[in-house]
Amino acid sequence: MSLVVHKYGGSSVADAGKISGVARRIGKVKDTGRSIVAVASAMGDTTDELIDLAHTVSKEPDPRELDLLLSTGELVSCTLLTMALRNLGYDAITLSGFQAGIRTDDMYGRARIFSIEPDRVESELAEGKVVIVAGFQGITDDLDITTLGRGGSDTTAVALAAALGADRCDIYTDVDGIYTADPRIVPDARKLPEIDYEEMLELASYGAKMHPRSIELGAVNGVPIYVASSFTEVPGTLIHRVEKVRELENRVKATGIAYQSNVAKITVRSLPDRPGIAAALFEPLATRGINVDTIVQNTSAERTTDISFTVTRSDLSQAVDLVNAILPDLGGTEVVSDSTLASVHVVGSGMQNTPGYASRMFRILADGNINIDMITTSEIRISCIIREEQVSEAVRLLHDGFQLAEEG
Amino acid sequence: MSLVVHKYGGSSVADAGKISGVARRIGKVKDTGRSIVAVASAMGDTTDELIDLAHTVSKEPDPRELDLLLSTGELVSCTLLTMALRNLGYDAITLSGFQAGIRTDDMYGRARIFSIEPDRVESELAEGKVVIVAGFQGITDDLDITTLGRGGSDTTAVALAAALGADRCDIYTDVDGIYTADPRIVPDARKLPEIDYEEMLELASYGAKMHPRSIELGAVNGVPIYVASSFTEVPGTLIHRVEKVRELENRVKATGIAYQSNVAKITVRSLPDRPGIAAALFEPLATRGINVDTIVQNTSAERTTDISFTVTRSDLSQAVDLVNAILPDLGGTEVVSDSTLASVHVVGSGMQNTPGYASRMFRILADGNINIDMITTSEIRISCIIREEQVSEAVRLLHDGFQLAEEG
Secondary structure: OOEEEEEEOHHHHOOHHHHHHHHHHHHHHHHOOOEEEEEEOOOOOHHHHHHHHHHHHOOOOOHHHHHHHHHHHHHHHHHHHHHHHHHOOOOEEEEOOOOOOEEEOOOOOOOOEEEEOOHHHHHHHHOOOEEEEEOOEEEOOOOOEEEOOOOHHHHHHHHHHHHHOOOEEEEEEOOOOOEOOOOOOOOOOOEOOEEEHHHHHHHHHOOOOOOHHHHHHHHHHOOOEEEEEOOOOOOOEEEEOOOOOOOOOOOOOOOEEEEEEEEEEEEEEEEEOOOOHHHHHHHHHHHOOOOOOOEEEEEOOOOEEEEEEEEEHHHHHHHHHHHHHHHHHHOOOEEEEEEEEEEEEEEOOOHHHOOHHHHHHHHHHHHOOOOOOEEEEEOOEEEEEEEHHHHHHHHHHHHHHOOOOOOO | OOEEEEEEOHHHHOOHHHHHHHHHHHHHHHHOOOEEEEEEOOOOOHHHHHHHHHHHHOOOOOHHHHHHHHHHHHHHHHHHHHHHHHHOOOOEEEEOOOOOOEEEOOOOOOOOEEEEOOHHHHHHHHOOOEEEEEOOEEEOOOOOEEEOOOOHHHHHHHHHHHHHOOOEEEEEEOOOOOEOOOOOOOOOOOEOOEEEHHHHHHHHHOOOOOOHHHHHHHHHHOOOEEEEEOOOOOOOEEEEOOOOOOOOOOOOOOOEEEEEEEEEEEEEEEEEOOOOHHHHHHHHHHHOOOOOOOEEEEEOOOOEEEEEEEEEHHHHHHHHHHHHHHHHHHOOOEEEEEEEEEEEEEEOOOHHHOOHHHHHHHHHHHHOOOOOOEEEEEOOEEEEEEEHHHHHHHHHHHHHHOOOOOOO
């Protein structure tokens, strides 16, 4: 029998009225004879409110306790969703993370799913029930409750879809699909009917409202992911394996423009140019959980090197302190930082094999008087670090310049 | 090593400040070198708020889902309490009902504990941790979450104390002990330093702020229960096995006066006086979960009988409808009801063997111009149903008449 997994984000279940609306949507799917599993996030801002509550009693809440506390948010939204479904006459049941067999490691606050034991979910589905699963949570081998961290509920949904062999995983959220650029910045941005996992991964990493983690899981397990609005019926975007026709004419065509604001850059000057210097610099940052994004290293004629890297702005002061503390050991002369940057990214399959992309991007930015601070590239993405106040203009110019408003 | 179990009610953990206060109390016990397990209820009115929320999405919330929803309340208060303890420097851990091994039947909303598997609690205690257990909840053999219903957190605490072989179970609440009568009605009511389980059971059944269920569990397992205020340090009341010295002079001495308002009475008139009539009347009520308290039956000369019984006022209209529906089958003539009654109770060990008690109670009420509607007795209690507007006066007169303000 055909099985689909749905996921509804916090804004989709923010109050009793919205929960009843989601129940009606799920009911309609059930009416077509398909089996359905739905994963829900906590209502609205519940998770943040619980974190605030924890900080009223403790300066540094214990991670295990915090996870047990946060896991209640999804239990509340999911039991209410099940009650709303039953109120409409559908047989439904809520399963918490542990009841749904979602087994994780014990990295509290950012646990990774290592397996799903879907027996209970399958037996409830076999009885004809709609199964509502609490997202964002799992259980360790020691029966301790964990949460999965950012993008956790999407990850629960895609992992369940993979474990159950579902036809598709639908992510219903407050955006109605994946666009060629942020429609708030680019009014003629075009919704993509479909996109390849790899391209979506790049867009998700730089601005799109999905966490790359669930996209990666979908790609590895071949689960098609459909992103659409939970409030409307307009068609969304299908993320799946897109077989691109090799275009003989080698036309330069990108898929979308992404951006990130609140980028901060740190530059360590005049480091000795010897093996191991980058490891010595970045290991302490990784240990503290500070995510480093773009890294650029330039070696000068004097056998010293400058290393620049970007972090999110909220990590900047901690990162600067850390680097200053190890600066004597590193042998560098100076640490400077800039917190007023942003990044802009052109994403498209096979860009690296097509010489035109990068130069075209740089030309478009230059014509717009936008200075480029750093450049990095991947196989399907070219990224530039620029001044934050120019980021909206850069996105608009790139969207225009790559003709993304036109059908592909 | 000496082990105590504490229980803190919802009003004791109503906000972050109170939770920190409870953490300090628990810490003081830990400082004396004792092991401690603490059970907490949900914060303030959380449980009622969650029930209200359920009713916003469903006319009749499914009991299993409601229990999973309600179980979150204790997880929130307990994780916050643990965080507050850790903030004070004490090693502590929260265990949910299922993590604490609290196994119940599957009567959702009023599950009964059938066993406790204390392995996890014991191993955490062995590591020197304060163990905070979510009260009011357990898990079935199918791994579904249940709640224990009224008095559930007290029951969790006493059951844990029994399973762990604790020295004592302390119930900290918003009253500072058990009194000879309600101090709001009788200003010179005296706090009892100790009371026998059986007497406490009768007081708890009729007005004292503890549920009889946990007292019964304490009596069966010989767990001393200490009731005291969570906000002050004044001594409370110890509920345990009290060996009474046989008094040769047979002095009439009661232990306390209890009362209940919101009593309603239903009378079924002119029932045929034949075997099985009482069963035919009360079985349908029991099936609907309507609790019948006092029952009085009088057979008249005409071989018909009147049966009167009391229910709580909130059950009255449902009970009257039910009895009217079966009245033709029963063969009675009429159902009448009165919703303006109350009950008053004199409780004391060995009262039934002491003729003076009952007559003295009736004399005191008669002297106060208080009419008695129904009378029932148990081995250690005499109860009268009276008009509700006279109940405070009756409690005062009986407290005076039995000289309860004087030391026993």
